[in-house]
Amino acid sequence: MSKPETPPAPSCSQLFWVFTRIALTSFGGGVSGWLLREFVQNRKWMTQEEFLNGLSISQALPGVNVKNMAVWIGYRLLGWRGAIVGFVGIIVPPAIIIVLLGTIFSSLSRYALTHVALTGAAAAAVGLSLSMGITAARAVPRKAVPIAIMAGTFIAVALLHWPLFWVVLAAGLVSVAYAYARAS
Amino acid sequence: MSEIPHTSLLLSLLAVFAPLSLVTIGGGQSAIADINRQVVDVQWLSQAQFVDAFAISRMAPGPGSLLVTLIGWQVAGFWGAVVATLAIFGPTTFLIYAVAHMWSRNGGARWKRALETGLRPVAAGMILASTYVLLQAIDGGWFARAVALASTATLLLTKVNPLLLIGAGVVIFVGLHAISLA
Structure with missing residues:
Protein backbone atom coordinates (compact mmCIF):
# COMPACT_ATOMS: atom_id res chain seq x y z
CA MET A 1 0.00 0.00 0.00
CA ALA A 117 -47.72 21.07 13.55
CA LEU A 118 -45.17 19.74 16.02
CA THR A 119 -47.13 16.49 16.39
CA GLY A 120 -46.95 16.08 12.62
CA ALA A 121 -43.21 16.73 12.73
CA ALA A 122 -42.78 14.26 15.59
CA ALA A 123 -44.77 11.56 13.78
CA ALA A 124 -42.53 11.85 10.74
CA ALA A 125 -39.41 12.09 12.93
CA VAL A 126 -40.29 8.83 14.67
CA GLY A 127 -39.64 7.31 11.26
CA LEU A 128 -35.97 8.33 11.65
CA SER A 129 -35.85 6.50 14.95
CA LEU A 130 -37.61 3.40 13.64
CA SER A 131 -35.61 3.16 10.44
CA MET A 132 -32.40 3.46 12.48
CA GLY A 133 -33.70 0.74 14.83
CA ILE A 134 -34.45 -1.54 11.90
CA THR A 135 -31.01 -0.91 10.40
CA ALA A 136 -29.37 -1.62 13.76
CA ALA A 137 -31.45 -4.78 14.25
CA ARG A 138 -30.45 -6.04 10.82
CA ALA A 139 -26.78 -5.73 11.80
CA VAL A 140 -27.29 -8.03 14.81
CA PRO A 141 -25.92 -11.53 14.15
CA ARG A 142 -28.69 -14.05 13.46
CA LYS A 143 -27.89 -16.12 16.53
CA ALA A 144 -29.89 -16.99 19.62
CA VAL A 145 -27.86 -15.06 22.20
CA PRO A 146 -27.55 -11.68 20.42
CA ILE A 147 -31.22 -11.80 19.41
CA ALA A 148 -32.27 -12.69 22.96
CA ILE A 149 -30.19 -9.77 24.28
CA MET A 150 -31.78 -7.40 21.78
CA ALA A 151 -35.30 -8.61 22.64
CA GLY A 152 -34.57 -8.56 26.38
CA THR A 153 -33.29 -4.98 26.18
CA PHE A 154 -36.40 -3.93 24.27
CA ILE A 155 -38.79 -5.59 26.74
CA ALA A 156 -36.99 -4.25 29.81
CA VAL A 157 -36.95 -0.66 28.55
CA ALA A 158 -40.15 -0.33 26.51
CA LEU A 159 -42.57 -2.64 28.32
CA LEU A 160 -41.25 -2.99 31.87
CA HIS A 161 -39.90 0.60 32.08
CA TRP A 162 -36.78 -0.48 33.95
CA PRO A 163 -34.10 2.19 34.34
CA LEU A 164 -31.98 2.28 31.19
CA PHE A 165 -28.69 2.60 33.06
CA TRP A 166 -28.94 -0.77 34.81
CA VAL A 167 -30.48 -2.52 31.80
CA VAL A 168 -27.59 -1.44 29.57
CA LEU A 169 -24.96 -2.18 32.16
CA ALA A 170 -26.26 -5.73 32.63
CA ALA A 171 -27.07 -6.46 28.97
CA GLY A 172 -23.84 -4.81 27.79
CA LEU A 173 -21.67 -6.86 30.18
CA VAL A 174 -23.31 -10.15 29.21
CA SER A 175 -23.22 -9.34 25.51
CA VAL A 176 -19.60 -8.12 25.38
CA ALA A 177 -18.45 -11.09 27.50
CA TYR A 178 -20.25 -13.43 25.09
CA ALA A 179 -18.69 -11.71 22.06
CA TYR A 180 -15.26 -11.82 23.71
CA ALA A 181 -15.58 -15.55 24.45
CA ARG A 182 -16.57 -16.26 20.86
CA ALA A 183 -13.96 -14.00 19.29
CA SER A 184 -11.04 -16.28 20.17
CA MET B 1 -27.62 36.12 31.80
CA SER B 2 -30.51 35.22 34.02
CA GLU B 3 -29.88 34.83 37.72
CA ILE B 4 -28.59 31.46 38.77
CA PRO B 5 -31.52 29.16 39.56
CA HIS B 6 -31.80 27.09 42.67
CA THR B 7 -28.74 24.86 42.98
CA SER B 8 -30.82 21.82 43.86
CA LEU B 9 -32.64 22.11 40.54
CA LEU B 10 -29.35 22.20 38.65
CA LEU B 11 -28.10 19.26 40.69
CA SER B 12 -31.18 17.23 39.86
CA LEU B 13 -30.72 18.01 36.15
CA LEU B 14 -27.16 16.73 36.53
CA ALA B 15 -28.36 13.65 38.45
CA VAL B 16 -30.88 12.75 35.74
CA PHE B 17 -28.75 13.34 32.64
CA ALA B 18 -25.17 12.42 33.63
CA PRO B 19 -25.98 8.69 34.20
CA LEU B 20 -27.96 8.68 30.94
CA SER B 21 -24.88 10.00 29.17
CA LEU B 22 -23.11 6.73 29.90
CA VAL B 23 -25.86 4.55 28.44
CA THR B 24 -26.42 6.39 25.17
CA ILE B 25 -24.99 3.51 23.15
CA GLY B 26 -25.85 3.62 19.49
CA GLY B 27 -26.42 7.35 19.57
CA GLY B 28 -28.71 9.61 21.52
CA GLN B 29 -31.82 7.87 20.16
CA SER B 30 -31.44 5.06 22.62
CA ALA B 31 -31.89 7.19 25.75
CA ILE B 32 -35.06 8.97 24.65
CA ALA B 33 -37.44 6.47 26.26
CA ASP B 34 -35.76 6.94 29.61
CA ILE B 35 -35.45 10.73 29.29
CA ASN B 36 -39.18 10.85 28.54
CA ARG B 37 -40.03 8.73 31.59
CA GLN B 38 -37.86 10.71 34.01
CA VAL B 39 -38.69 14.20 32.77
CA VAL B 40 -42.43 13.55 32.86
CA ASP B 41 -42.28 11.65 36.18
CA VAL B 42 -40.72 14.58 38.03
CA GLN B 43 -43.13 16.91 36.21
CA TRP B 44 -40.51 19.10 34.61
CA LEU B 45 -42.55 18.85 31.41
CA SER B 46 -45.97 17.45 30.51
CA GLN B 47 -46.12 14.59 28.02
CA ALA B 48 -47.33 17.01 25.32
CA GLN B 49 -44.47 19.42 26.07
CA PHE B 50 -42.00 16.55 25.84
CA VAL B 51 -43.29 15.52 22.40
CA ASP B 52 -43.04 19.16 21.26
CA ALA B 53 -39.44 19.37 22.51
CA PHE B 54 -38.63 16.09 20.77
CA ALA B 55 -40.06 17.41 17.50
CA ILE B 56 -38.03 20.62 17.81
CA SER B 57 -34.85 18.61 18.47
CA ARG B 58 -35.48 16.61 15.27
CA MET B 59 -35.97 19.74 13.20
CA ALA B 60 -32.86 21.43 14.55
CA PRO B 61 -29.39 20.73 13.16
CA GLY B 62 -26.74 18.92 15.17
CA PRO B 63 -26.89 15.91 17.47
CA GLY B 64 -30.44 14.86 18.43
CA SER B 65 -29.38 14.68 22.08
CA LEU B 66 -29.50 18.48 22.17
CA LEU B 67 -33.10 17.66 23.15
CA VAL B 68 -31.60 17.60 26.64
CA THR B 69 -30.24 21.13 26.23
CA LEU B 70 -33.72 22.28 25.35
CA ILE B 71 -35.22 20.50 28.36
CA GLY B 72 -32.58 22.09 30.62
CA TRP B 73 -33.44 25.50 29.16
CA GLN B 74 -37.16 25.00 29.72
CA VAL B 75 -36.65 23.76 33.28
CA ALA B 76 -34.02 26.20 34.53
CA GLY B 77 -33.11 28.77 31.88
CA PHE B 78 -29.57 29.47 30.72
CA TRP B 79 -27.77 27.59 33.50
CA GLY B 80 -30.18 24.70 33.14
CA ALA B 81 -29.22 24.44 29.47
CA VAL B 82 -25.50 24.59 30.29
CA VAL B 83 -25.72 21.98 33.06
CA ALA B 84 -27.94 19.62 31.05
CA THR B 85 -25.64 19.86 28.01
CA LEU B 86 -22.48 19.16 30.02
CA ALA B 87 -24.25 16.32 31.87
CA ILE B 88 -25.38 14.50 28.72
CA PHE B 89 -22.22 15.06 26.64
CA GLY B 90 -19.47 15.41 29.23
CA PRO B 91 -18.91 11.99 30.84
CA THR B 92 -18.71 10.07 27.58
CA THR B 93 -16.31 12.66 26.17
CA PHE B 94 -13.70 11.63 28.73
CA LEU B 95 -14.36 8.01 27.81
CA ILE B 96 -13.86 8.46 24.05
CA TYR B 97 -10.84 10.65 24.78
CA ALA B 98 -9.25 7.91 26.87
CA VAL B 99 -10.02 5.28 24.26
CA ALA B 100 -8.70 7.44 21.40
CA HIS B 101 -5.53 7.81 23.44
CA MET B 102 -5.13 4.06 24.06
CA TRP B 103 -6.42 2.69 20.77
CA SER B 104 -3.34 3.69 18.80
CA ARG B 105 -0.85 1.94 21.07
CA ASN B 106 -2.40 -1.33 22.27
CA GLY B 107 -3.14 -4.37 20.14
CA GLY B 108 -6.19 -5.84 21.88
CA ALA B 109 -7.93 -6.69 18.61
CA ARG B 110 -10.07 -9.27 20.41
CA TRP B 111 -11.40 -6.68 22.85
CA LYS B 112 -12.10 -4.22 20.08
CA ARG B 113 -14.14 -6.77 18.15
CA ALA B 114 -15.91 -7.95 21.32
CA LEU B 115 -16.95 -4.39 22.13
CA GLU B 116 -18.17 -3.70 18.60
CA THR B 117 -20.20 -6.88 18.17
CA GLY B 118 -21.27 -7.18 21.80
CA LEU B 119 -22.80 -3.74 22.07
CA ARG B 120 -24.68 -4.06 18.80
CA PRO B 121 -27.76 -6.02 20.03
CA VAL B 122 -28.04 -3.83 23.13
CA ALA B 123 -28.04 -0.69 20.99
CA ALA B 124 -30.62 -2.14 18.61
CA GLY B 125 -32.93 -3.12 21.48
CA MET B 126 -32.68 0.36 22.99
CA ILE B 127 -33.35 2.23 19.78
CA LEU B 128 -36.41 0.07 19.10
CA ALA B 129 -37.64 0.64 22.66
CA SER B 130 -37.33 4.41 22.22
CA THR B 131 -39.28 4.22 19.00
CA TYR B 132 -42.02 2.21 20.68
CA VAL B 133 -42.33 4.69 23.56
CA LEU B 134 -42.43 7.66 21.16
CA LEU B 135 -45.08 6.01 19.00
CA GLN B 136 -47.25 5.63 22.08
CA ALA B 137 -46.63 9.17 23.31
CA ILE B 138 -47.66 10.94 20.11
CA ASP B 139 -51.17 12.36 19.84
CA GLY B 140 -53.12 11.65 16.71
CA GLY B 141 -53.69 7.91 17.20
CA TRP B 142 -53.54 5.52 14.28
CA PHE B 143 -53.08 8.39 11.83
CA ALA B 144 -49.85 9.55 13.48
CA ARG B 145 -48.66 5.94 13.52
CA ALA B 146 -49.44 5.57 9.83
CA VAL B 147 -47.41 8.72 9.10
CA ALA B 148 -44.55 7.36 11.21
CA LEU B 149 -44.59 4.02 9.35
CA ALA B 150 -44.77 5.73 5.95
CA SER B 151 -41.84 7.92 6.98
CA THR B 152 -39.87 4.84 8.12
CA ALA B 153 -40.48 3.03 4.84
CA THR B 154 -39.45 6.11 2.84
CA LEU B 155 -36.23 6.45 4.81
CA LEU B 156 -35.36 2.78 4.42
CA LEU B 157 -36.09 2.67 0.71
CA THR B 158 -34.88 6.07 -0.53
CA LYS B 159 -32.16 8.60 0.14
CA VAL B 160 -34.64 11.39 0.79
CA ASN B 161 -33.56 14.27 3.04
CA PRO B 162 -35.20 13.63 6.45
CA LEU B 163 -36.09 17.33 6.77
CA LEU B 164 -38.39 16.99 3.76
CA LEU B 165 -40.23 14.15 5.49
CA ILE B 166 -40.60 16.17 8.68
CA GLY B 167 -41.93 19.08 6.64
CA ALA B 168 -44.39 16.70 4.97
CA GLY B 169 -45.54 15.53 8.41
CA VAL B 170 -46.24 19.13 9.42
CA VAL B 171 -48.15 19.84 6.21
CA ILE B 172 -50.26 16.67 6.51
CA PHE B 173 -51.21 17.34 10.14
CA VAL B 174 -51.93 21.04 9.69
CA GLY B 175 -53.93 20.27 6.54
CA LEU B 176 -55.97 17.63 8.30
CA HIS B 177 -56.56 19.98 11.22
CA ALA B 178 -57.82 22.67 8.83
CA ILE B 179 -60.17 20.18 7.14
CA SER B 180 -61.54 19.00 10.48
CA LEU B 181 -62.31 22.60 11.44
CA ALA B 182 -63.99 23.41 8.16
Missing part, protein backbone atom coordinates in the same frame (compact mmCIF):
# COMPACT_ATOMS: atom_id res chain seq x y z
CA SER A 2 1.47 3.34 -0.99
CA LYS A 3 2.02 5.82 1.76
CA PRO A 4 -0.51 8.64 1.37
CA GLU A 5 1.02 12.07 1.07
CA THR A 6 1.01 13.85 4.40
CA PRO A 7 -1.06 17.00 4.21
CA PRO A 8 -0.29 19.91 6.52
CA ALA A 9 -2.04 19.54 9.89
CA PRO A 10 -5.04 21.84 10.24
CA SER A 11 -5.00 24.75 12.64
CA CYS A 12 -7.37 24.83 15.62
CA SER A 13 -9.61 27.45 14.04
CA GLN A 14 -9.73 25.59 10.72
CA LEU A 15 -10.79 22.45 12.58
CA PHE A 16 -13.38 24.36 14.58
CA TRP A 17 -15.05 25.79 11.49
CA VAL A 18 -15.20 22.45 9.73
CA PHE A 19 -16.91 20.85 12.73
CA THR A 20 -19.28 23.78 13.20
CA ARG A 21 -20.28 23.80 9.56
CA ILE A 22 -21.01 20.07 9.63
CA ALA A 23 -22.95 20.44 12.90
CA LEU A 24 -25.12 23.23 11.51
CA THR A 25 -25.90 21.51 8.24
CA SER A 26 -26.60 18.03 9.61
CA PHE A 27 -30.32 17.56 9.95
CA GLY A 28 -31.61 14.22 11.16
CA GLY A 29 -28.52 12.09 10.68
CA GLY A 30 -26.05 11.24 7.95
CA VAL A 31 -23.32 13.18 9.75
CA SER A 32 -20.75 10.39 9.47
CA GLY A 33 -20.99 10.65 5.71
CA TRP A 34 -20.22 14.36 5.88
CA LEU A 35 -17.31 13.83 8.24
CA LEU A 36 -15.86 11.19 5.92
CA ARG A 37 -16.23 13.49 2.94
CA GLU A 38 -14.60 16.47 4.64
CA PHE A 39 -11.79 14.83 6.58
CA VAL A 40 -10.81 11.93 4.32
CA GLN A 41 -11.86 12.74 0.77
CA ASN A 42 -11.68 16.53 0.50
CA ARG A 43 -8.99 17.57 2.95
CA LYS A 44 -7.13 14.26 3.28
CA TRP A 45 -6.38 14.97 6.92
CA MET A 46 -6.74 11.27 7.81
CA THR A 47 -6.84 7.94 5.99
CA GLN A 48 -10.07 6.13 5.37
CA GLU A 49 -8.96 3.21 7.53
CA GLU A 50 -8.20 5.49 10.46
CA PHE A 51 -11.60 7.12 10.00
CA LEU A 52 -13.51 3.82 9.90
CA ASN A 53 -11.74 2.58 13.03
CA GLY A 54 -12.86 5.71 14.82
CA LEU A 55 -16.39 5.33 13.48
CA SER A 56 -16.88 1.79 14.78
CA ILE A 57 -15.52 2.75 18.20
CA SER A 58 -17.69 5.86 18.31
CA GLN A 59 -20.74 3.74 17.64
CA ALA A 60 -19.80 0.98 20.05
CA LEU A 61 -18.92 3.22 22.98
CA PRO A 62 -21.56 5.10 24.93
CA GLY A 63 -22.10 8.71 23.94
CA VAL A 64 -23.60 10.47 20.98
CA ASN A 65 -21.89 9.06 17.87
CA VAL A 66 -21.28 12.40 16.19
CA LYS A 67 -19.75 13.92 19.31
CA ASN A 68 -17.60 10.84 19.92
CA MET A 69 -16.44 10.97 16.32
CA ALA A 70 -15.61 14.69 16.58
CA VAL A 71 -13.53 14.10 19.71
CA TRP A 72 -11.81 11.10 18.07
CA ILE A 73 -10.93 13.01 14.90
CA GLY A 74 -9.89 16.11 16.85
CA TYR A 75 -7.61 14.05 19.08
CA ARG A 76 -6.03 12.28 16.12
CA LEU A 77 -5.30 15.54 14.34
CA LEU A 78 -4.33 17.95 17.11
CA GLY A 79 -4.14 16.02 20.40
CA TRP A 80 -6.05 17.33 23.40
CA ARG A 81 -6.57 20.75 21.82
CA GLY A 82 -8.16 19.08 18.82
CA ALA A 83 -10.42 17.02 21.09
CA ILE A 84 -11.67 20.19 22.79
CA VAL A 85 -12.17 21.93 19.45
CA GLY A 86 -14.12 18.92 18.14
CA PHE A 87 -16.36 18.84 21.20
CA VAL A 88 -17.09 22.57 21.26
CA GLY A 89 -17.49 22.86 17.48
CA ILE A 90 -20.00 20.03 17.20
CA ILE A 91 -22.04 20.89 20.35
CA VAL A 92 -22.15 24.60 21.12
CA PRO A 93 -23.36 26.20 17.86
CA PRO A 94 -26.31 23.80 17.40
CA ALA A 95 -27.08 24.07 21.15
CA ILE A 96 -27.62 27.81 20.69
CA ILE A 97 -29.82 27.14 17.64
CA ILE A 98 -32.04 24.65 19.46
CA VAL A 99 -32.62 27.03 22.38
CA LEU A 100 -33.58 29.76 19.90
CA LEU A 101 -35.96 27.37 18.12
CA GLY A 102 -37.45 26.28 21.44
CA THR A 103 -38.02 29.89 22.46
CA ILE A 104 -39.72 30.68 19.17
CA PHE A 105 -42.00 27.66 19.43
CA SER A 106 -42.89 28.29 23.07
CA SER A 107 -43.95 31.83 22.22
CA LEU A 108 -46.20 30.25 19.59
CA SER A 109 -47.52 27.60 21.97
CA ARG A 110 -50.74 29.45 22.78
CA TYR A 111 -51.88 28.66 19.26
CA ALA A 112 -53.37 25.16 19.08
CA LEU A 113 -51.95 24.84 15.59
CA THR A 114 -48.39 24.87 16.95
CA HIS A 115 -48.93 21.62 18.80
CA VAL A 116 -50.66 20.10 15.76
